[in-house]
Amino acid sequence: MLALCLTILTIGFCTLVHRYLHWSRRGIKQYPFWKIWLNNIRDFITQPPLTDAMVRAREDFKNARYIGTYQNFKPRLCIEDPELIKHVFVKDFDYFVDHNVFLPYDGDTVWEKSLFNLKGDDWKQLRGFVSPTFTSSKIKLMFHTILECSAQVVASLKKSGKEIVEFDVKELFGRLTTDVFFGTHFGILCNSVEEQTNEFYTIGQKATNFLGFWLKVRFIVIQVFPIVARVFGLRIFDQNVTNFFRLLVKNNIKSRKSQQIARPDLIGIIMKSENNPDNIELTDEILTALVATFFGAGFDTVSSALMYTFYELSCNSVVQQKLLDEIDANKDNFTYQTVMEMQYLNMVVSETLRKWPVGFFLERQCVKPYRIPALKDDEVEVQLKVGDGIWVPLYALHRDPELFSDPDRFDPERFNPENKKNINQYAYMPFGNGPRGCIGSRYALLVLKVAIFQILQSFSVRPSKNMLPLQIARSYLQLLPKDKMLLDFRRRN
Numbered sequence: 001m002l003a004l005c006l007t008i009l010t011i012g013f014c015t016l017v018h019r020y021l022h023w024s025r026r027g028i029k030q031y032p033f034w035k036i037w038l039n040n041i042r043d044f045i046t047q048p049p050l051t052d053a054m055v056r057a058r059e060d061f062k063n064a065r066y067i068g069t070y071q072n073f074k075p076r077l078c079i080e081d082p083e084l085i086k087h088v089f090v091k092d093f094d095y096f097v098d099h100n101v102f103l104p105y106d107g108d109t110v111w112e113k114s115l116f117n118l119k120g121d122d123w124k125q126l127r128g129f130v131s132p133t134f135t136s137s138k139i140k141l142m143f144h145t146i147l148e149c150s151a152q153v154v155a156s157l158k159k160s161g162k163e164i165v166e167f168d169v170k171e172l173f174g175r176l177t178t179d180v181f182f183g184t185h186f187g188i189l190c191n192s193v194e195e196q197t198n199e200f201y202t203i204g205q206k207a208t209n210f211l212g213f214w215l216k217v218r219f220i221v222i223q224v225f226p227i228v229a230r231v232f233g234l235r236i237f238d239q240n241v242t243n244f245f246r247l248l249v250k251n252n253i254k255s256r257k258s259q260q261i262a263r264p265d266l267i268g269i270i271m272k273s274e275n276n277p278d279n280i281e282l283t284d285e286i287l288t289a290l291v292a293t294f295f296g297a298g299f300d301t302v303s304s305a306l307m308y309t310f311y312e313l314s315c316n317s318v319v320q321q322k323l324l325d326e327i328d329a330n331k332d333n334f335t336y337q338t339v340m341e342m343q344y345l346n347m348v349v350s351e352t353l354r355k356w357p358v359g360f361f362l363e364r365q366c367v368k369p370y371r372i373p374a375l376k377d378d379e380v381e382v383q384l385k386v387g388d389g390i391w392v393p394l395y396a397l398h399r400d401p402e403l404f405s406d407p408d409r410f411d412p413e414r415f416n417p418e419n420k421k422n423i424n425q426y427a428y429m430p431f432g433n434g435p436r437g438c439i440g441s442r443y444a445l446l447v448l449k450v451a452i453f454q455i456l457q458s459f460s461v462r463p464s465k466n467m468l469p470l471q472i473a474r475s476y477l478q479l480l481p482k483d484k485m486l487l488d489f490r491r492r493n
């Protein structure tokens with residue numbers, strides 16, 4: 001019996017060593033086996049934000065164009081050189097069309113069919129089909145809905161009648177983003193800013209809560225032992241959320257058909273058959289997946305970006321004053337055009353997304369054999385095989401002092417017309433890059449800018465005396481503060 005146990009342990013250990021030497025066997029730089037395990041064990045116990053490991057690796061392997069890393073036992077080539085990133089994301093995109101397998105099993109057909117998860121031609125067809133939702137002309141039509149929702153936030157801040165009100169911006173902007181999403185894509189004014197127990201907001205919370213120790217454990221089990229996950233029915237996505245979206249899409253389409261309502265939004269695009277030249281079979285599952293993906297990808301990202309913008313403004317009074325001046329100069333002519341052309345507002349948003357890239361890592365999967373030539377003496381040529389994973393530690397690039405001087409300082413001037421020319425677009429990628437970049441970037445930027453404009457027209461912000469020092473939550477997938485983010489909103493005359 002002892003011999004059997006020892007044999008199993010030895011085989012297990014050798015398999016692990018073999019797996020964790022995947023890159024060094026090919027001559028690629030990586031941490032030694034013992035260090036990876038030490039880091040893994042420490043991280044499992046202390047659960048630091050994933051961004052810590054990215055920054056540490058970038059410092060440990062200074063000037064490396066790529067290093068070998070591992071994500072839950074899976075090898076990922078971590079690429080850090082902007083020129084190489086350009087090849088993977090844009091020039092040689094055909095070799096890297098897909099995302100890595102994020103969840104080999106979630107027992108959820110909606111996740112399987114989501115735009116994020118789809119592969120090859122299936123992805124191309126669906127992406128082509130939904131892209132018209134986010135053209136400039138369609139986004140322009142959403143301007144007034146976004147304006148209405150932001151006005152409700154202002155009304156809510158004014159409600160108490162006090163000169164200064166303290167608000168948790170994490171929650172406030174989560175509610176605003178919920179209202180904007182359902183308003184612009186479904187034509188539903190759900191008013192979660194006003195109603196504390198609003199169903200749409202509660203669903204949004206459930207759909208995008210990826211915090212907590214047990215979620216990480218579930219995630220690892222699903223990634224590493226999909227069969228075990230299937231047997232025990234482990235899931236990441238809440239089935240109530242999926243069912244909520246399933247019903248919402250069905251009812252929304254039904255009521256538009258019966259009342260002959262035509263709106264140029266997501267559901268409107270879905271309903272128009274001429275937008276479907278490839279004849280994609282639009283089953284309930286695909287439609288639900290589309291809507292749930294847009295919500296999942298847009299809810300947390302937009303609300304976090306708003307939250308970090310207000311946080312930075314509250315801590316940087318000079319920047320805030322400059323932005324207030326620009327807003328005041330434009331307040332009598334507040335149109336879609338004006339907001340999109342406001343230079344300082346754009347610089348502030350760009351800098352927020354640099355310092356706080358809410359989608360803080362990017363990834364791709366190699367779908368055809370690919371060669372990365374050696375360019376330095378200490379490099380070897382890399383032959384990527386089909387299925388090999390690529391990783392880009394976006395947060396570490398955005399915080400690298402060699403790419404952005406004094407990177408922890410919030411400085412919108414980095415993005416003024418003169419300095420902007422010096423920023424490498426493959427080192428600054430808050431929305432990713434190439435054909436698989438973020439489909440909702442223009443929409444997101446409009447929501448951010450309109451909300452910032454509307455709120456700062458009536459209020460300035462300061463950190464609240466109850467605000468705790470900013471600490472990042474222990475999360476595998478999100479760049480969120482650990483605690484509430486309390487800011488004081490002071491009425492402007």
Ligand code: HEM
Pocket residue numbers: 115116117127293294295297298299301302305357358359360362363429430431432433434435436437438439440441443444
């Ligand atoms: C500040 C807000 C946002 C940020 C920072 C952000 C960031 C990102 C990033 C980094 C990616 C990966 C891109 C890549 O791999 O090259 C992505 C993908 C995606 N985003 Fe966004 N996003 C935001 C808002 C939105 C919104 C509002 C929507 C939808 C309404 C959206 C929908 C998506 C979808 C569907 C994908 C996957 C695209 C595909 O695989 O074809 N995002 N986003």
